[in-house]
Amino acid sequence: MEPDRVRVIFLGGIGEVGKNMTVVEYGEDIIVVDVGLGFPEEEMLGIDLLLPDTTYLQDKKDRIRGIFITHGHEDHIGALAYLLPGLGNPPIYATRLTLGLIGVKLKEARLFDAATLIELDPDSDAAVEAGAFRVEPFRVCHSIPDAVGFGITSPAGLLVFTGDFKFDQTPVDGRQTDFAKLADLSRRRPLALISDCVHVETPGVTPSERTLEPTFERVIDAAPRRIFVATFASLISRVQQILDIAALYGRKVAPVGRSIEKNVDMAVQLGYLHPPEGTLIGQHEASYLPDDEIIYVVTGSQGEPMAVLSRIANRDHRTIQVGEGDTVVISASPIPGNETSVLRIIDNLFRQGANVIYGATDKVHVSGHASQEELKLMLNLVRPEYVVPFHGEYRHLALYARLAESVGVPPENVIRAGLGAVLEFGPGFGAVVGEVPAGHVYVDGVTIGDVSDVVIRDRQTLARDGVLFVTVTVDRQTGAVLAGPDIVSRGFVYERNAEALLGAAKGRVRDALSLNGAGDHAADWSYLNRKIKEAASAYIWEQTRRRPMILPLVVEA
């Protein structure tokens, strides 16, 4: 690194998405922004979670001066419980609610006592000194309270990191994006703006959370029996809205589902949720109320199979059943990849007799991310020299580049940086100067990193056409077939229906082994294995146009 430059690297994510974990480096000092989880894409078969690849930091942990967290969503805090010790347990800086959410995770992972958690107060002008860096949090609006962006000053200049944001002019908690601090940062001539761009496809302005209230009032007013509202467990402002409207219409609100119960508890304790007197109740208490006085706020708005919404849709919940006359509101948009599961749940809820209110029929959710006019506003507020869009796929980066040009940013000053790209900034300088390992590490079950791309590719082959296990016992000396071949198949064809096919395949394998003077190769397992594989797969392709995985096993006797 040139002496007067600051380095930015997006370490964690999939595709172009660089949102999970970002490294900022100047000289010997490193700070990390966010340490979040990724969620597997469709073809990452059997994978539960993705962790950021921290290879780059492996020999640098003594240089990490702090971890700064923008907000409490899983994709920004969820990997702390896996990676904190490996990063050398540096201090974690975050706002009050975010620290609360992090604390819960670290306690579960038995990392809390060793951790250093330091609260940020974005309403003061205090800054954190971390090595060569001076970090100033500023409030932004998002779909969770207490979200911030960071002004990060190093001797090379000022970086403004938006975090996930939108400009809600009438947020439910009354805490708007901090225009004054942004204006102040702007006056200090920022080198670069690192901006959320994931909602850049949408023209105009993302509607305020407040705009949902008329719909909720109408739905709650009209509902003849119980109401279920499914939303993100962290969407505290939505819960506040439901509590307020419930009180107006004489209903009480019971959270159901582990994560939402925990988050509501914590938000009340920390003063982020203000339930009208007597409105917030427990599930048990709710069960004694008349149907038209209950609102359940439940987990599972993304179709998660173990969450409450899915269970009630499938008549699989321990205590709650949904039925004729009940109303279910899905107050969330499905994250790409979850659409099908969510639609199935909606189908099943209708099947139980419920009236379901969801995105396709009513306005019951707004995004937490800035639309085009807000992204332009952020650019015009901050007026940086360079712009780096993040938190998007390639299409978002490309559309954002066009948008930035439209407000006067020179095209060459918009930098599209994928995962692992090494960005450097200094006075009059901003560019990608190299590349380091980045991306994701698979978590499958309780183990991390032992499932590689090779394993995923095998799963894809197995998923497509199944597997055939072919065993032959051969004479150790002569190589003559003593027994078999036998074939066991799974996921290929139902064996009982396919005796003829598998029988003929065995014949082909037997022929291949005898025709080719197998005796000459009696001890050559790899030769025999190859012969078996070739003969079986050629015949099966010919007959079925499929390519199951074929695993030969030669037993010598």
Add this chain to the structure above:
Amino acid sequence: MEPDRVRVIFLGGIGEVGKNMTVVEYGEDIIVVDVGLGFPEEEMLGIDLLLPDTTYLQDKKDRIRGIFITHGHEDHIGALAYLLPGLGNPPIYATRLTLGLIGVKLKEARLFDAATLIELDPDSDAAVEAGAFRVEPFRVCHSIPDAVGFGITSPAGLLVFTGDFKFDQTPVDGRQTDFAKLADLSRRRPLALISDCVHVETPGVTPSERTLEPTFERVIDAAPRRIFVATFASLISRVQQILDIAALYGRKVAPVGRSIEKNVDMAVQLGYLHPPEGTLIGQHEASYLPDDEIIYVVTGSQGEPMAVLSRIANRDHRTIQVGEGDTVVISASPIPGNETSVLRIIDNLFRQGANVIYGATDKVHVSGHASQEELKLMLNLVRPEYVVPFHGEYRHLALYARLAESVGVPPENVIRAGLGAVLEFGPGFGAVVGEVPAGHVYVDGVTIGDVSDVVIRDRQTLARDGVLFVTVTVDRQTGAVLAGPDIVSRGFVYERNAEALLGAAKGRVRDALSLNGAGDHAADWSYLNRKIKEAASAYIWEQTRRRPMILPLVVEA
């Protein structure tokens, strides 16, 4: 069946979707409406296509008086090439363009010469007598020309079958839905309306195809270099619009991709497509034109990996490469399940430097299905006694029921019939009276029906956690372990990284076989298999919280 009743059964589809194939039965006479393909859902691993389950018709083929096809989409004609002989090769009735599309498929399957294809003219008042049925086609608008619905009269009364429809008041081909015939059918007091309901979530009216033209004009006018438009190969009216606008802006249009080239050819020959003089050219001719005079109309708008759009996005097309300054228009909506593939293609096109215009950014596609106000209009035009929504999931049936009530249909006269439900109608009577086998048969590769749900479940297990083969050689007499256990894993963990884990698992298996007096069970394979399976899976679950498929194999020596 009661003597004075007509029976309707939705035979083909998945979920509640009854669109692929419908049976109408009266006394000894049967007619079939549509014989289409289904497309596999996400969890139907490795499956290529779904055919309607025709078990119900197996012993009734001599009673089938005709197959009536509503329009030429795959999900309405695509299974003919598989099922026609099994249905006893009855005559197929369809409009001119639809017959052309069916002809292509039957020729490919070498079924054309034996087939009886009879053209329907929906502009005449002629009706087809088919056994006890009188079938009257009426024009409807849809996203393919020459689509019709059917009035089906039997001694039990009149059924009106909408097929897939919308009311486009300004269709590109000038052929509107036939209001006069619908009014005439209405005067004959229809027993039941069987109505497309798949777009019932959308309020208002589906915009006319014409409303896309300003966007296309703007995009084509602004494009500095080549333009690629990806759309459905059967969306002839879209191709007509592009041809017309191309001529205005001095460009020529070259279809690229097998299905779109064939469909355009046929549509020109049959008079359904009217290219302005000199505007329609071949791909080879296009390659000699300056970039700003070319529009390619290409296949692959659904993200199909082998189609042209995907190939150019991945720099994998034989002759065409997309680059800086090119414009790509995705003029189609992704069918549920295809979203992710389409988005990846968009990302890759941006990565090649193209400007991509798609649904999230611009209005470049409209649905072919009726929205709420059109569905109400159809109900009010036809005024049936009973209403049966079809072509939807359960949520669509439920929302349609509410919509039908809103225009005065008594709730008990809206019948929600899933696949295989036996619907009967007669004077003053309409109800589900029973159930027959229905749904789908899997096509995987070239074989039909040999992949069952058992096989799919195995593929799901394999996909999630992979497979372990555990082999042991035991003494035939004593049951003592002579060699092994050996473990081969695929899709579980990368073997080189997991020697310790698999080594310990082998130890557990060995212990299990020796501890349990295996000698007593020397000849009892199923006992030994169970022991191996239990020991290996318990250990692996304990260590990894995963459940790979475990296949034991005991070799005796």
